Amino acid sequence: MTRHIPWLILAIIGAVALWVVAVSRGEAVGALWIVTAALSCFLVAYRYYALFIGRAVMRLDAARPTPAIRRADGLDYVATDRAVLFGHHFAAIAGAGPLVGPVLAAQMGYLPGTLWIIVGVVLAGAVQDFMVLFISMRRDGKSLGELIRMEMGQVAGTIALFGAFMIMVIILAVLALIVVKALAESPWGMFTVAATVPLAMLMGAYTRWIRPGRIGEVSLLGLVGLLAAIIYGQAVAASPVWGPIFTFAPLTLCWILIGYGAVASVLPVWLLLAPRDYLSTFLKIGAIAALAIGIVIMAPPLRMPALTQFVGGNGPVWAGGLFPFLFITIACGAVSGFHALISSGTTPKLIASEAHAPMIGYGAMLMEAFVAIMALVGASILDPGIYFTMNSPAALIGTDAASASAAVTALGFPISPDLITQTAKDVGEHSIISRAGGAPTLAVAMAEIFSHVVGGPAMKAFWYHFAILFEALFILTAVDAGTRAGRFMLQDLIALAVPSFKRTSSQIPGFIATGLCVTAWGFFLYQGVTDPLGGVNTLWPVFGISNQMLAAVALMLSTAVLFRMKQDRYAWVTALPTAWLLICTLSAGWLKLASADPKVGFLAHAARFSEAAARGELLSPAKSMDEMNRIIFNDRVDAALVALFLAVVLAILGFTIRTCLAARRRVAPSMQEIPAAMVPAE
Amino acid sequence: MSALLATLRQAARLMVGMPDYDAYLRHMGEHHPGQPVMDRVAFFRDRQEARYGGRNGGRCC
Numbered sequence: 044m045t046r047h048i049p050w051l052i053l054a055i056i057g058a059v060a061l062w063v064v065a066v067s068r069g070e071a072v073g074a075l076w077i078v079t080a081a082l083s084c085f086l087v088a089y090r091y092y093a094l095f096i097g098r099a100v101m102r103l104d105a106a107r108p109t110p111a112i113r114r115a116d117g118l119d120y121v122a123t124d125r126a127v128l129f130g131h132h133f134a135a136i137a138g139a140g141p142l143v144g145p146v147l148a149a150q151m152g153y154l155p156g157t158l159w160i161i162v163g164v165v166l167a168g169a170v171q172d173f174m175v176l177f178i179s180m181r182r183d184g185k186s187l188g189e190l191i192r193m194e195m196g197q198v199a200g201t202i203a204l205f206g207a208f209m210i211m212v213i214i215l216a217v218l219a220l221i222v223v224k225a226l227a228e229s230p231w232g233m234f235t236v237a238a239t240v241p242l243a244m245l246m247g248a249y250t251r252w253i254r255p256g257r258i259g260e261v262s263l264l265g266l267v268g269l270l271a272a273i274i275y276g277q278a279v280a281a282s283p284v285w286g287p288i289f290t291f292a293p294l295t296l297c298w299i300l301i302g303y304g305a306v307a308s309v310l311p312v313w314l315l316l317a318p319r320d321y322l323s324t325f326l327k328i329g330a331i332a333a334l335a336i337g338i339v340i341m342a343p344p345l346r347m348p349a350l351t352q353f354v355g356g357n358g359p360v361w362a363g364g365l366f367p368f369l370f371i372t373i374a375c376g377a378v379s380g381f382h383a384l385i386s387s388g389t390t391p392k393l394i395a396s397e398a399h400a401p402m403i404g405y406g407a408m409l410m411e412a413f414v415a416i417m418a419l420v421g422a423s424i425l426d427p428g429i430y431f432t433m434n435s436p437a438a439l440i441g442t443d444a445a446s447a448s449a450a451v452t453a454l455g456f457p458i459s460p461d462l463i464t465q466t467a468k469d470v471g472e473h474s475i476i477s478r479a480g481g482a483p484t485l486a487v488a489m490a491e492i493f494s495h496v497v498g499g500p501a502m503k504a505f506w507y508h509f510a511i512l513f514e515a516l517f518i519l520t521a522v523d524a525g526t527r528a529g530r531f532m533l534q535d536l537i538a539l540a541v542p543s544f545k546r547t548s549s550q551i552p553g554f555i556a557t558g559l560c561v562t563a564w565g566f567f568l569y570q571g572v573t574d575p576l577g578g579v580n581t582l583w584p585v586f587g588i589s590n591q592m593l594a595a596v597a598l599m600l601s602t603a604v605l606f607r608m609k610q611d612r613y614a615w616v617t618a619l620p621t622a623w624l625l626i627c628t629l630s631a632g633w634l635k636l637a638s639a640d641p642k643v644g645f646l647a648h649a650a651r652f653s654e655a656a657a658r659g660e661l662l663s664p665a666k667s668m669d670e671m672n673r674i675i676f677n678d679r680v681d682a683a684l685v686a687l688f689l690a691v692v693l694a695i696l697g698f699t700i701r702t703c704l705a706a707r708r709r710v711a712p713s714m715q716e717i718p719a720a721m722v723p724a725e
Numbered sequence: 726m727s728a729l730l731a732t733l734r735q736a737a738r739l740m741v742g743m744p745d746y747d748a749y750l751r752h753m754g755e756h757h758p759g760q761p762v763m764d765r766v767a768f769f770r771d772r773q774e775a776r777y778g779g780r781n782g783g784r785c786c
Contacts, residue, residue, distance in 0.1 A: 117752035118772065121744050130736035256769035258738055312777035313770070320777070321741050328740070389742070527779030 050090055057083025064157060064349075071344035074420045077157055078338060081416045085409040088165040093405035096170065100605065100613040101177050105398035107719050110184045110391060120184070122395035125402055131393065133407040134324050135385045136172070137331065139218055139518050140375025140590070141411055143481035145419035147583060148373045149430065150360040152350040153423040155369050160419065163370070163377025164412035167620035171378060171594055173404030174601035174617055175386040180400065181716045184392035187383050191600050191695075193715045194607065199698040201539065203596055206691035207384065208532040209684070210589040212560070214381070215525045216567035217586040218518045219304070220578050223296045223568070224480035225511050230289035231280035231471055231504075232511045233296075237289065238272035239319060239516060246318035262321045269322065273508050277471060297572040300522070301565040308526035308557055316523050323517035330489075330513045334417050337492040347423035347430065352455060359435035359454065360479070361580055362642040367631040371587030376415020378624065380593025382408065421488030422481075428458025429466055429475070433484050436577035437477040438664045447476045471504030479579040486510035529560040570677045575664030585681060588632050592692045595624040599699040606706040607714035614703075625696065632689045636682055645685065649678035742776030743769070 060080035064072060097103045111122040123131070148156040178190055185193070188207065192200025226233045245268075246261045254260060279285045291299065307315055356364035361372060375381070386404060394403060422430060431451045432440065440450035444460035451458050467475045470490055475483070490507035494500060533556040538545035544552045571578030598621040605614045638644030641651045655662045656671045665671045706713055735745055746768050753762045763771060 115752055115756070117749035118744065119775065121748055121752075123739065123744075124732060124735065126732055127736040127739050131739040134740040250769075255766040256743075258741060258743060259734070313773055316777045317741075317773050324740050325737065393739075393744075524777065524779070527777070531779050 050087055053083045054087045057087060061161075065154060068349065071346065072349070074338055074343050074345055074424060077153070077345070077416060077420055080157070081161055081413060084161050084165065085413065088169075089401070089406060089409060092165060093169070093173065093401040096173060096405070096616060097401045100610060100616050101174075101400075102610075103177070103397040103400060105396050107397055109180055109394050109397060111393055111395055113719070114183065114392075119389075120392045123393040125395065125399040128390065128393050128395075128399065128403055129407055130328075132385070132390045132403050133410055134328060135388070135390070136379070136382050136407060136411055137327060137414060138375065138521060139221065139482070139514060140379060140381070141415040142418045142485055142514065143221060143583075144373040144587070145376050145415045146422040146481035146484050147360055147434070147579070148369055149347055149419060149422035150351065150358040150434065151354050151365060151369060152348050153345055153419060154349040155354065155365055156373055156419045157416065159369060159373055160377045160412050160415050163373070164408060167594070167598070167624065168376075168378035168382075168412065169405040169408035170616060170620060171380075171597050171601070172382045172386050172408040173401065174604075175383045175597050176391055176394075176400055176404035177397075178601065178604050179387035179391040180394055180397065183717050184389075185387065187387045187597065187600070190387060191596075194600060194603055195695075195698045195702050199695060201536075202691055202694050202698075204532065205536060206589075206596065206688070206695075207593065208529060208536060209687065209691075210380070210593050211525055211529045211532065212563045213567060213582070213586045213589050213684075215304075215522055215529070215564035216571060217579075217582050218521055218525075219297075219300050219564065219568045220571040220582060221480040221482050222300065222515050222518050222522075223293050223572055224478060224577075224579065225482045225486070225515060226291070227293040227296050228290055228474070229472055229511075230286045231276040231508055232515070233289040233291060234276040234279045234285075235269070235272045235508055235512045236515045236519070238276075239269065239322070239512075239519075240315065242268045242272070243315050243319040243322065246321070247314040250318060251313050258321055261318065262325055265318065265322045266326075269326075269512065273505060273512060276508060277504065280471070293572045297569055301561060301568065303519075304522050304526050304565070305557065305561045307523045308530065308561070309554070316520065316527075319516065320520050320524070323513075323520045326513045327517050330510070331414055331417075334421070334489060334492065335413075337489075337496050338417060338420060341492050341495045343420075343424040343492070343495075345420070345423045346425065347427050351427075356643075359431060359439050361583060362640075363584070363631075363634065367627040367634070368584065368587075370627040371584060371591050371631050373415065374587045374590040376412055376418070378591065378594045378620070379411075380590045380595070380597055382411075383593060383597035418481075418485055421485050421492070424491065425484070425488055426458065426462070427456040428452070428462065429487070430484060431456050432458060432463055433475050433478050433487070434481075435477060436479065436575075436580060438575050438577075440477065442474075442476055444476070469500065469503045470507035472507075477577060479577045481579075482511065482514045486514065526557065526560050526564075529564075530556040533560055566680075570680070573673070574677070575670075575674075581677075581681065584631070584635060585684060588628050588635065588685060589688050591624055591628045592632075592688050595621055595628060595692055596695050598624065599695055603699050603702040603706070604714055606703040607712060609706075609712045611707065625692070628692065629689065632685050635685045636689075645678045645682035649675045649682070652678070743772055 057080055060076050063076045064080055111120050114120040145156050179185055188200050188204040191203045226236060242265060246265045249261050354365050428451050431454055432447050440447045444463040448458050448460040448463055470487055486507050489510040490503045493506040494503045534544050534552055571582045574581050598617050601617040602614055602621055634643055635645055639647050641648040652662055652671055652675045665674055746765055
C-alpha cells in the first residue's frame with residue numbers, strides 16, 4: 044500500500060494545479076501551473092493506466108521473444124537498449140504538428156487546449172501509439188497497412204493504404220504552407236533556410252568521402268554553419284543588394300518549394316536529406332529541451348484569457364466552434380494518426396523486450412503531449428493582441444499596423460500600432476501582421492523565453508530566427524522524406540492495377556510516382572498560398588480531420604485485435620477513444636461538407652461564390668472572375684477530399700464491426716499473431 | 726559516467742537511423758561466423774540508404 048502514497052500525492056498535486064488552471068479568472072495564472080498539472084497527470088497515467096493496459100489488456104510477456112530477438116540481423120532487427128529506443132521513437136514522432144496545432148488552438152483561450160491535450164493523450168493518443176506498437180511487435184514489425192490486411196482483410200488494407208497516402212499529401216501541403224507563411228517577405232529567415240541547402244550538401248560530401256560515418260562531428264560543423272547563417276542573415280537582409288534577392292512573395296516561394304520537393308526527393312539521400320536530417324533532428328531535440336528549461340526558469344504568466352469569446356466559433360484564426368473543431372485543430376499533441384505509421388515502422392523491429400513497450404509506446408507519446416503543452420504555453424504568454432495580429436488573415440485585419448491595431452482592438456484585444464511595429468522590429472521582421480501558420484507565433488514566443496534566459500532583448504531577433512530556422516529545417520526534411528515515402532505508397536497502389544509499376548529496377552515508374560506525388564501536394568500548397576483567407580484557415584482543418592481519422596482507423600484496428608484476442612471485456616480501452624474520434628471527425632467532416640455557414644462549409648462557400656459569379660458579381664477577396672472560379676474549384680476539391688476521408692473511415696468502421704462480430708461468434712482467439720517460435724533466430 | 730555517455734551517443738545516432746556497428750559485428754560473429762561483414766563505411770552507407778530511401782515511411786508531421 045505504501046508504494047502508492049507518492050503517486051497519490053502526485054495525483055493530488057496534479058488535481059490542485061489543474062484546479063488553479065481551470066478556475067482562475069481575472070488574475071494571471073503562471074505557466075508553471077499548466078506544466079505541473081500536465082506533468083503530474085502524465086506520470087500518474089503512465090504508472091497506472093499504461094501498466095494496466097500492458098498487464099491486463101495486452102498481457103505483455105517479457106519472456107516472449109520480440110522481432111528484434113527472433114529475426115535479429117544486426118541491421119533492421121536489433122534488440123536495443125530501451126532508453127536509446129525511447130530517444131529514437133520520440134525523435135521519429137515529434138514534428139511540427141504538436142508545435143503548430145496548440146498555437147492555433149490558443150484562439151479559444153488556453154484552457155480548452157490544455158484540457159484536451161491532457162485528457163486526449165492519456166485516454167486516446169498514447170493508447171493508440173502503444174496498441175499499434177504492441178500489435179506490430181507481435182507480427183514481425185509489419186506496417187499499419189499490412190496489419191489491417193492481416194486482421195481485417197485485403198480490401199480494408201488497401202482502403203487504409205489509400206487513405207494514408209491522401210493524408211500524406213495533405214500533411215506535406217500543410218507543412219510546406221507553414222514554411223511559406225514563415226519565410227515570405229522575410230529575407231533574414233529565407234537566407235538562413237536557403238543556406239542550409241549548400242551547408243547540408245557540404246556535410247553530405249564530408250560524410251561521404253572525407254570522414255564517412257562521423258555523424259556527431261559533421262553535425263557540430265553543421266551547427267557552426269547554421270549559427271553563422273543566422274548571424275550573417277541579419278546583414279544579408281539589411282543589405283540593399285542581397286536583401287531584395289532573398290525577399291520572396293508567397294507565390295514565388297510556393298513554386299520554389301514545389302521545385303525543391305521534386306528535385307530533392309530524387310537526389311541521392313546522402314547528399315541532402317541525410318545530413319539535413321542530422322541537423323534538424325538534433326536541433327529539434329535541443330530546442331525542445333531548451334524550451335522546457337526556459338519556461339521553468341522564466342516562469343512566465345499567461346496573458347491569453349482562459350477562454351475567449353471565440354469558443355462558440357467565429358474566431359479569426361480558424362472557423363468553427365469548440366466542438367468538434369478544437370479536437371481536430373490540436374492534431375498531433377493529443378492524438379495523432381501518423382504515429383501509427385511510426386509505431387508500426389522501425390520501432391517494433393528494435394524493441395528488445397515486450398516489457399519495454401509501455402515506456403516506448405505510451406511514454407514517448409506523453410512526452411510529445413508535453414511538447415504540445417509547451418507550445419500552448421508559448422502562444423499563451425504572448426500579448427493576445429500580438430497573437431491575433433499575427434494569426435488573423437489579412438482579409439480581416441488589413442496589412443498595415445494601423446488597420447491591424449484597429450481590427451484586433453475591435454475583437455476585444457487592445458493593441459497599439461506602435462506595439463505591432465515594435466514587436467516586428469524586435470524580432471527583425473518587416474511585419475508580423477497575418478503571419479499565420481503557428482510557426483512565426485511560436486518563434487516570437489520562443490524568442491521571448493530564450494532571450495529572457497540568454498542575451499536579453501538584444502538577442503530577440505537572433506532567437507526568433509533560430510526558432511524559425513529550427514521549424515523550417517525539420518519541415519523541409521519532412522517534405523523531402525515524405526515525398527519519397529509517398530512515392531512508394533503510390534507505386535504500391537498503382538501496382539494493384541498496373542503490376543509493372545512496382546518494379547524498382549526501372550527508373551520510370553519511380554519518376555512518374557514522384558511527379559504525381561509532388562503534383563498532388565503542390566496543388567494543395569498552391570491552393571493554400573493563393574487562398575485569400577490565408578490558406579491555413581482552409582487546409583489545417585482538412586489536415587486535422589485526416590490525421591484524426593487515421594488515428595480512428597488505428598484505434599479501430601486495435602479494437603478489432605482485442606476482440607480477436609478474446610479480450611472483449613477490455614475493448615473499451617480502445618473503443619471509447621475510437622468512438623470519440625469518430626464523433627469528432629465525422630461531425631467535423633460533415634460540417635465542412637454540409638454546413639450552411641460559408642465560413643465553415645466548403646460547399647456553402649462554393650455555392651455563395653458560384654451564385655455571385657452567375658450574376659457576374661465579384662465577391663471579396665476575389666478580384667477577377669478567374670479568381671472567383673478558382674475559389675469555387677478549390678472549395679469543391681476540398682469538399683471532395685473531405686468526402687473521401689469520410690468514406691475511408693466509414694468503410695474501415697464497417698470492416699471493424701464485421702471483424703468484431705465474427706470474432707465474438709468464435710470460441711477461441713483468432714488474431715493473426717506470428718507465433719513466437721515460427722522463425723528461428725538467424 | 727562513460728556508460729551514460731555511450732548510451733547518449735548511441736541514442737543520438739539511432740535518432741538518425743544509425744544502429745550500433747559493434748552490435749552488428751557481434752551479431753555476425755555469433756550467428757554467421759566466417760561470413761563476410763560490411764566494414765564501418767559500408768555499414769554506414771547501407772543504413773543511410775535504408776533509412777532515407779523512403780521504404781521506411783515518412784517522418785511525422
